[in-house]
Amino acid sequence: MREITYIEAVREAQAEALAADHRAFIMGQEIGEYGGVFRATQGLAERFGVHRVRDMPIAEQSMLGAGVGAAVMGMRPIVEVMFMDFIACGMDAIVNHAAKMRYMSGDQLRVPMVIRTQGGSGTHHGSQHSQTLESWFLHVPGLAVVMPSVPHDVKGLFQTSVALDHPVLFIEHRALYRTKGKVSDPVAPIPLGKGVIRRSGDDVTVAAIGKSVRQALTSARQLEEEGVSVEVIDLRTLVPMDVELVLRSLSRTHRLVVAHEAVERGGWAGELISRVVAEGFDELDAPPLRAGSKAFPIPFARELESAMIADERLITRRIQECLGMLEYSG
Amino acid sequence: MREITYIEAVREAQAEALAADHRAFIMGQEIGEYGGVFRATQGLAERFGVHRVRDMPIAEQSMLGAGVGAAVMGMRPIVEVMFMDFIACGMDAIVNHAAKMRYMSGDQLRVPMVIRTQGGSGTHHGSQHSQTLESWFLHVPGLAVVMPSVPHDVKGLFQTSVALDHPVLFIEHRALYRTKGKVSDPVAPIPLGKGVIRRSGDDVTVAAIGKSVRQALTSARQLEEEGVSVEVIDLRTLVPMDVELVLRSLSRTHRLVVAHEAVERGGWAGELISRVVAEGFDELDAPPLRAGSKAFPIPFARELESAMIADERLITRRIQECLGMLEYSG
Amino acid sequence: MSDGHGPLPAPSAADAGDSGCVASPARFGGLSESRLLEIFRLMYTIRRFEVEMERTHLDGEIYGPFHSSMGQEAVSVGVCAALRSDDVVTSTHRGHGHAIAKGAELGPICAELWGRSTGYCGGKGGSMHIVSTEHGFVGQSPIIGGSGLLATGAALAFDLTRQSRVAVAFMGDGAVGQGVFHESLNLAAIWRLPVVFVVENNGFAHSFRAAQMQLNSQVASRAEGYGIPGAVVDGIDVFAVYAATRAAVERAREGGGPTLLEAKCYRWRGHNLGDAEHLYRPREEVEKARRDDPLDRFRSAISDRISFPTLATVEAEVESQIAQAVRFADQSAPPDPQSALEGSF
């Protein structure tokens, strides 16, 4: 199988979408001849023309709002929001329009729009360019939320997202762009709402998504040396969320840690834990714990960022706490 | 003691704030001579002048953004967002600016701004005028989130909010405006992060906020007839959240239901349940359950709205499920 | 930018506003008698429909917010008369007139207002969210400014698929201060999209007069900043609205890009039912404004071409259609609660 980087997968996925469906087109800033600030659309303008790979002025509301209007008329817009933080600038188009129009209209209108964005810490962009905000959108009925962790899933989930007759928030992590993974040719579409077990284990289950999956795997490898067997689940999509897979895993491990880079307070781990507790209480030998970032804006300096961002160290610690090897540190 | 309506309390609280602190002023749409679409500022423009009770054009970004800029310069803006749904139009000012500037600047800048808004269902305003979105803001470090359920708390919490050197989201529920409650004269400031027990009971604890507190009390009264003793906690503020009070209550009841009108999926109940499970697992005799709205946009028609909105019927059912009187219905 | 000005017929509110203007054929924009009757039928329908709906609301048969189109009939009808049936319209919280003018049926509109299963949206939408894709009425956005973005996006779809369709956004004067107004016009301008932004300047944004919201309250003049044509039109005069819209729509269809039209009119009713109007406008002002009635203007304009009895017949038909629509809603079942739990993700 071919090995490609995550960003190459994003590029191929978009190229395939544009090639496969004439209704698909891309809108965003610096995505045309420039090829995207992270190279996600490199070569696409040349190949598909600037009318289908459209550079936008710096105006997130119109980018997202025009996407909604075009989708309603039968197009399949792929809108790139350069940094996830900027979604706050176009929130109304997503929340009040994209997510609601199909329902409000009694199914007359459809909004098959994919909103691609990337977020997260690690490049020292500071508080307004490093957030991880997917949790907001679990709380917005009408949206699917997708967060692939490997190139293969990027390609498989993107196909499903573009084909879906509902708006999709497709979230990438900057720090994953250079990571590599094997892809089949072609990659088959991956249904939304199906997680995968990335590593099986018996002692504890870690449910994670995106970059946190890789960190959980690192923790798992480290803990293996201490004789701890960790099962790592990659949820892949948050809406829908594969709670069943987690419950099945718990029926063997009976212990759960939920890991995400997003701030722990109000983060989506609370959703999964609430579902698991409500539906699998008796399976639990210990309280499910969260490994999320501390409730502070993301600071610029290295030393500060790593003091509040959830990483493999925190995941490892939570696993040990969940197993009673350490005292719970809140 | 005097009995006043909730909306009268909102009006008095704002009047007292403007009278007490010359740095305080109000911005919003239709709030001046018109007195606010819900009469929250009636008479204030006449009393304090239109420069301190400022009518705004329909432009949420500038309303909230100018509030941030004024707060940074030492003012105490009180910004009214007419419907909570419109916060999506000014999200960037709140999330990327108000909440972060104090931290980012190394404590050089302060944003003592109170964002007053109201949300919720029941008046058949439809999908774009009925949302309950406080859960988003738990996930935004830097903001306090306040949701009073009675006139007394409106007055007590508003004083604390205006005095706080951090931005505060002060959330009201339209359906509470005409409800009445006793107030002392004057009402003492109420610290943020202190919940209250509205009704004590032994069998199960219901933690709620805002309008849901009243509904929980209704459920409690109904269930009393069936011999069920329900303790009802009014959290009053979500950030900070009085988890200790809930844990203390659980040490007696050992059962928890968390109730909010917000959509259950991704809602703040998940935060409370995660904290409770992590810190009080051994106290729990049954899985904590959530009573939140189903994950759909809010439809217009009565029959439809009541099919998805969380209300006393759902709270009652969840209590019964938590007590094992009924099968959990998800 | 002078090239920012297209050759639009732009009768200023001032010169066309005085008197029920004379009926020179030209003023009919070359409309046939049947088209003229259709225009009258629609204007009369909107007027009477709003009266009826307001009544049923006060009787408690409708609930929820209600924003009346009364007094703005000539804008809705004049604009939509210049459109093809496959052109699309986006609207605001005040959209009943727009829906009717674009051809949506009274029964399902009424049923939607009443929250019945037979409403266009099965009761999920209500007064502020009527949609009839079949008639190209593709969405109201009561989020002020939202209609502009939706129409811009629709126009983008037409442009991308090389369809010669046009999108029209109805907006209120209150939308002009919104960031999305700016972003919509700018985007439509640089991409030369086939969209017409129709700002219905009905004198008020709730209790506000445009001049309180902008120093430069000449809405149409904003077009210049975007390098697109702008024009003011007398919104009481359906022919003026029709002519201006036609020119804009033709330009859009031929790839000439967007136009900003400002239709000056007056909001006859309070902002919504229950609005405390008296707090911000004197009854006399309203009465004076109502004396310049778009329906009367039409009647006197075409008096020498269409006889009064002919109009009376149309009026009678409309009355029974409205009565029918109300019966339709009244006899329709409320929506099945279960349907609230379908159709989202």
Next chain:
Amino acid sequence: MSDGHGPLPAPSAADAGDSGCVASPARFGGLSESRLLEIFRLMYTIRRFEVEMERTHLDGEIYGPFHSSMGQEAVSVGVCAALRSDDVVTSTHRGHGHAIAKGAELGPICAELWGRSTGYCGGKGGSMHIVSTEHGFVGQSPIIGGSGLLATGAALAFDLTRQSRVAVAFMGDGAVGQGVFHESLNLAAIWRLPVVFVVENNGFAHSFRAAQMQLNSQVASRAEGYGIPGAVVDGIDVFAVYAATRAAVERAREGGGPTLLEAKCYRWRGHNLGDAEHLYRPREEVEKARRDDPLDRFRSAISDRISFPTLATVEAEVESQIAQAVRFADQSAPPDPQSALEGSF
């Protein structure tokens, strides 16, 4: 609106742009020799500081995004020279020059860029979030358009408290298409707030030229739509910038409301370090633009008033101040990780 036009000295980029313009005393805006030297010192400091920071970034001593102010020194300095120390400035992602021009110290700026404990924000802010309240440098917003809102709000505070202070928002040409640009100007206009919006039109919004973003790329002409004065100034000529800003600031201070200034300049460096410049602009264009250097313009303009040796002394002082600043940052401790967990709610 003619009344929308104030009596601003508005040398168009065209007429002032050609040649290092002659040094008629008037062109110095009546600035004393010491003020002139101060202006030179600041421009030279910005230039050299950016060179040094870029070097330390490439050496890996700085990390994170870096947006150079090089080539735009005359705008930063010309604007801030027209301000009082208690006036405030808000800025963008490209803010080093603004901070220096407003008087912030090199040591703490450098330390902030390096993420050290002694930085203005203790390392929490970084290059895009420098703040020095003590110098009235009250916030950068790398969220395009954000600086306009912050300054409008600051001006509102001044207006409410009847202080005669003025707020200045530096913005990029890329901000003009943002909804917040529209909303800020409109709000400042209707409330006649003491704010000056300075759009640094440096030719590019990352890879984009203004003309690709707006049909009407005459940024200053947008002022009309808001009923406020607008003016274009040659952003390479510090005296032109100073004069235009002074007029705008005076008007603002006297209650005359906001002004929109467009300062035409050129972004010498890539959008940020690592930008693939070659994809959108030819090296020759950059070289040609760089030949019109704001520092050279200044030198030739004042050549008959200030001797070359005097300037050389200033340059030498600046060099050592920058070396000192780098040493300061270099010798400063990294922030205490614990401090990341303080100061929020």
